[in-house]
Amino acid sequence: xxxxxxxxxxxxxxxxxxxxxxxxxxxxxxxxxxxxxxxxxxxxxxxxxxxxxxxxxxxxxxxxxxxxxxxxxxxxxxxxxxxxxxxxxxxxxxxxxxxxxx
Amino acid sequence: xxxxxxxxxxxxxxxxxxxxxxxxxxxxxxxxxxxxxxxxxxxxxxxxxxxxxxxxxxxxxxxxxxxxxxxxxxxxxxxxxxxxxxxxxxxxxxxxxxxxxxxxxxxxxxxxxxxxxxxxxxxxxxxxxxxxxxxxxxxxxxxxxxxxxxxxxxxxxxxxxxxxxx
Amino acid sequence: xxxxxxxxxxxxxxxxxxxxxxxxxxxxxxxxxxxxxxxxxxxxxxxxxxxxxxxxxxxxxxxxxxxxxxxxxxxxxxxxxxxxxxxxxxxxxxxxxxxxxxxxxxxxxxxxxxxxxxxxxxxxxxxxxxxxxxxxxxxxxxxxxxxxxxxxxxxxxxxxxxxxxxxxxxxxxxxxxxxxxxxxxxxxxxxxxxxxxxxxxxxxxxxxxxxxxxxxxxxxxxxxxxxxxxxxxxxxxxxxxxxxxxxxxxxxxxxxxxxxxxxxxxxxxxxxxxxxxxxxxxxxxxxxxxxxxxxxxxxxxxxxxxxxxxxxxxxxxxxxxxxxxxxxxxxxxxxxxxxxxxxxxxxxxxxxxxxxxxxxxxxxxxxxxxxxxxxxxxxxxxxxxxxxxxxxxxxxxxxxxxxxxxxxxxxxxxxxxxxxxxxxxxxxxxxxxxxxxxxxxxxxxxxxxxxxxxxxxxxxxxxxxxxxxxxxxxxxxxxxxxxxxxxxxxxxxxxxxxxxxxxxxxxxxxxxxxxxxxxxxxxxxxxxxxxxxxxxxxxxxxxxxxxxxxxxxxxxxxxxxxxxxxxxxxxxxxxxxxxxxxxxxxxxxxxxxxxxxxxxxxxxxxxxxxxxxxxxxxxxx
Numbered sequence: 001x002x003x004x005x006x007x008x009x010x011x012x013x014x015x016x017x018x019x020x021x022x023x024x025x026x027x028x029x030x031x032x033x034x035x036x037x038x039x040x041x042x043x044x045x046x047x048x049x050x051x052x053x054x055x056x057x058x059x060x061x062x063x064x065x066x067x068x069x070x071x072x073x074x075x076x077x078x079x080x081x082x083x084x085x086x087x088x089x090x091x092x093x094x095x096x097x098x099x100x101x102x
Numbered sequence: 103x104x105x106x107x108x109x110x111x112x113x114x115x116x117x118x119x120x121x122x123x124x125x126x127x128x129x130x131x132x133x134x135x136x137x138x139x140x141x142x143x144x145x146x147x148x149x150x151x152x153x154x155x156x157x158x159x160x161x162x163x164x165x166x167x168x169x170x171x172x173x174x175x176x177x178x179x180x181x182x183x184x185x186x187x188x189x190x191x192x193x194x195x196x197x198x199x200x201x202x203x204x205x206x207x208x209x210x211x212x213x214x215x216x217x218x219x220x221x222x223x224x225x226x227x228x229x230x231x232x233x234x235x236x237x238x239x240x241x242x243x244x245x246x247x248x249x250x251x252x253x254x255x256x257x258x259x260x261x262x263x264x265x266x267x268x
Numbered sequence: 269x270x271x272x273x274x275x276x277x278x279x280x281x282x283x284x285x286x287x288x289x290x291x292x293x294x295x296x297x298x299x300x301x302x303x304x305x306x307x308x309x310x311x312x313x314x315x316x317x318x319x320x321x322x323x324x325x326x327x328x329x330x331x332x333x334x335x336x337x338x339x340x341x342x343x344x345x346x347x348x349x350x351x352x353x354x355x356x357x358x359x360x361x362x363x364x365x366x367x368x369x370x371x372x373x374x375x376x377x378x379x380x381x382x383x384x385x386x387x388x389x390x391x392x393x394x395x396x397x398x399x400x401x402x403x404x405x406x407x408x409x410x411x412x413x414x415x416x417x418x419x420x421x422x423x424x425x426x427x428x429x430x431x432x433x434x435x436x437x438x439x440x441x442x443x444x445x446x447x448x449x450x451x452x453x454x455x456x457x458x459x460x461x462x463x464x465x466x467x468x469x470x471x472x473x474x475x476x477x478x479x480x481x482x483x484x485x486x487x488x489x490x491x492x493x494x495x496x497x498x499x500x501x502x503x504x505x506x507x508x509x510x511x512x513x514x515x516x517x518x519x520x521x522x523x524x525x526x527x528x529x530x531x532x533x534x535x536x537x538x539x540x541x542x543x544x545x546x547x548x549x550x551x552x553x554x555x556x557x558x559x560x561x562x563x564x565x566x567x568x569x570x571x572x573x574x575x576x577x578x579x580x581x582x583x584x585x586x587x588x589x590x591x592x593x594x595x596x597x598x599x600x601x602x603x604x605x606x607x608x609x610x611x612x613x614x615x616x617x618x619x620x621x622x623x624x625x626x627x628x629x630x631x632x633x634x635x636x637x638x639x640x641x642x643x644x645x646x647x648x649x650x651x652x653x654x655x656x657x658x659x660x661x662x663x664x665x666x667x668x669x670x671x672x673x674x675x676x677x678x679x680x681x682x683x684x685x686x687x688x689x690x691x692x693x694x695x696x697x698x699x700x701x702x703x704x705x706x707x708x709x710x711x712x713x714x715x716x717x718x719x720x721x722x723x724x725x726x727x728x729x730x731x732x733x734x735x736x737x738x739x740x741x742x743x744x745x746x747x748x749x750x751x752x753x754x755x756x757x758x759x760x761x762x763x764x765x766x767x768x769x770x771x772x773x774x775x776x777x778x779x780x781x782x783x784x785x786x787x788x789x790x791x792x793x794x795x796x797x798x799x800x801x802x803x804x805x806x807x808x809x810x811x812x813x814x815x816x817x818x819x820x821x822x823x824x825x826x827x828x829x830x831x832x833x834x835x836x837x838x839x840x841x842x843x844x845x846x847x848x849x850x851x852x853x854x855x856x857x858x859x860x861x862x863x864x865x866x867x868x869x870x871x872x873x874x875x876x877x878x879x880x881x882x883x884x885x886x887x888x889x
Binding site: 174177184191192 | 883
Binding site: 004009012014016018021022024025026028029031032034035038039042045046049050052053055056057058059061062064065066068069070071072073074075076077079080081082083084086092 | 109112113116119120123126127129130131132134135138139142143146147150151154155157158160171174175177178179181182186220221222223228229232233236237240244247248250251252254255258259
């Protein structure tokens with residue numbers, strides 16, 4: 001088997017990001033949209049750590065730390081909003097939240 | 103995960119991928135981050151998701167509007183590819199924005215700015231050192247961010263309860 | 269005094285002369301709308317200040333010329349300069365405007381004493397003074413045009429003082445519109461001037477014409493004379509002046525007798541080097557014809573102010589004829605003397621009107637000499653002056669004009685002489701019917717002499733009407749501009765014959781008037797004796813009717829046609845069209861506002877792609 005090069009990791013990060021992206025675009029269930037968002041962030045994390053490792057630089061990893069922090073905060077707030085929306089509209093599907101529809 | 107019908111299965115798949123990413127971090131010799139990944143993402147974030155799923159009692163998604171999904175799927179792929187192409191152009195093209203960026207195999211040392219270079223190490227101590235010297239400001243800001251998020255969530259959920267009472 | 273210090277003071281004095289009335293009118297407009305008395309006093313004080321400053325300017329510049337200019341507006345390759353030129357003619361007109369203006373302001377204090385809208389009136393007077401002084405002092409045609417329009421505007425404002433009456437509202441509109449027609453020609457003339465000479469500054473024009481007399485053309489000067497024709501009410505734009513009598517009498521005195529209508533003559537004098545022989549001849553004939561025509565019309569009027577208005581038209585014709593005969597200095601001379609006695613007569617009529625409670629029909633007057641002696645006496649002085657009674661002011665200027673006409677152009681002389689006969693006829697008719705005989709209505713029975721505020725200016729103006737013709741009495745700074753032409757006329761032959769003819773004219777006229785109207789009758793004797801002649805006089809040659817026909821039958825349909833075009837193309841195509849295009853953009857924007865979160869995420873992504881594309885440089889750097 002060939003050695004695992006950074007390119008492999010990056011392709012994986014790319015795939016994770018892409019899958020998350022697709023999930024955001026496709027899903028109607030807002031909860032799942034939020035989860036796909038997390039997946040995108042994960043992909044970015046992997047990429048960052050890869051670069052940090054190959055560049056012999058700790059800055060990348062430190063930045064991952066912050067991304068995780070922000071992601072956690074964002075999930076908390078997003079879910080609180082989702083619950084509030086649910087209380088109003090009794091559903092968490094995106095088509096039911098369309099009051100501004102023309 | 104994105105194709106599963108039931109949200110709980112989606113959440114479980116998510117947990118598996120989080121743990122896998124933690125494994126990846128171990129492979130990349132970022133041990134601290136691996137543990138952090140498991141603790142924060144798989145442990146806290148996904149638990150929160152599952153909690154909300156249980157709270158809202160979300161059922162499996164309906165079969166309708168699969169055509170919409172197809173269309174948006176294609177559109178999404180198209181957008182994604184455009185994004186990637188543009189990003190690559192940004193990075194590799196000889197436009198002034200991306201001058202001097204060489205990514206493979208190692209970063210150009212002359213590009214490093216903003217403080218002394220932190221050498222990669224697997225020890226948590228170096229992590230902490232970097233955090234509290236070079237990234238002092240972001241740490242403080244992250245603290246505030248967490249505080250804000252907490253306060254926000256409390257207010258958001260408080261409102262809901264009040265409405266219920268009325 | 270060092271020259272620079274003196275120059276600054278001159279500039280500041282000139283600017284004060286100009287800006288004082290503007291300031292007064294602004295203050296009246298902003299603060300004194302409801303305080304008529306304060307506005308009146310402010311205006312009169314301003315007029316006094318103008319008089320003082322004008323006298324200073326007249327004496328400070330002496331016999332020489334003072335010019336000053338600054339660049340006001342600079343566009344690529346073209347510059348609009350604001351400047352003042354004080355030469356002999358400017359000093360003369362400055363004297364007339366400020367002095368007569370001041371007297372009329374004082375008179376207005378008495379006349380408008382019980383008027384409701386004093387503030388508006390005095391504000392309008394101040395604006396008028398500002399504009400008129402601007403015309404007097406300006407040194408290039410464009411600035412003159414600006415102030416020309418302003419004068420027209422103040423005239424509009426003041427004629428419409430009693431705007432609740434239909435007559436006044438119509439008259440003010442008519443005055444403004446007819447003026448505008450003349451100003452259109454004036455504007456074309458200015459453009460032509462700039463095209464030919466590349467300058468509109470009067471001094472530069474004179475230098476250029478001196479250098480190369482072939483540059484002037486009849487078209488150019490006639491176009492410029494259009495402004496004169498409109499403002500000074502010559503053929504065919506004379507129709508607004510009689511109607512303008514709907515305004516208050518002091519306004520008629522100031523604007524439509526002494527100053528604004530004289531602005532046309534002043535303009536002609538300033539640019540007289542631009543006139544070709546043909547244009548001059550044309551102007552002379554127009555003026556002489558007007559002199560005669562207006563005399564006939566005045567005979568057919570029974571409103572005291574309308575008679576005086578036609579008399580003004582007639583005298584303006586005389587001035588135009590003098591100008592056309594090649595004696596611009598005499599025209600200016602007649603302008604000055606005319607200002608004195610016409611303002612005197614208008615103010616006198618104002619005094620009479622005020623005393624008879626705004627009755628204006630002379631057949632309802634009568635016997636006012638006993639009731640209002642001062643007014644009657646000063647009015648008589650004015651009548652004598654205008655008729656050319658020897659040794660009064662009007663005699664000198666009129667005699668000079670007639671002499672010049674006799675020697676240059678016999679036809680014009682005949683026209684002017686007949687006009688002189690008619691002048692004395694209708695003027696004495698006016699005097700006899702108003703002041704002699706028995707009171708013919710209740711209003712005139714109850715009349716009494718006016719207050720000192722009104723009779724004071726009358727006395728001063730009467731004095732000037734008597735001595736105003738002795739040009740040697742004036743300082744040379746004022747009369748210097750007149751002397752060349754006066755001396756030229758004095759050297760002409762047939763002087764004695766002219767004196768005889770002139771004396772004969774006024775004697776014949778006054779005797780006829782005494783015969784016809786001496787006893788003062790209820791009706792117009794001409795109507796009974798010569799009805800056809802009287803009808804012709806009254807008809808005013810149907811000018812008003814012709815214009816009315818033209819406006820309603822020709823101009824209105826054309827205007828309606830243009831309205832339809834405008835509705836179709838401009839409103840329809842351009843305005844609605846551009847609104848439609850904006851609407852399209854709005855529709856596009858509205859598409860962003862689908863309520864679906866799904867779509868929003870797409871817009872988000874598209875936005876990111878857009879930013880990236882810009883960063884890569886797809887939309888240009």
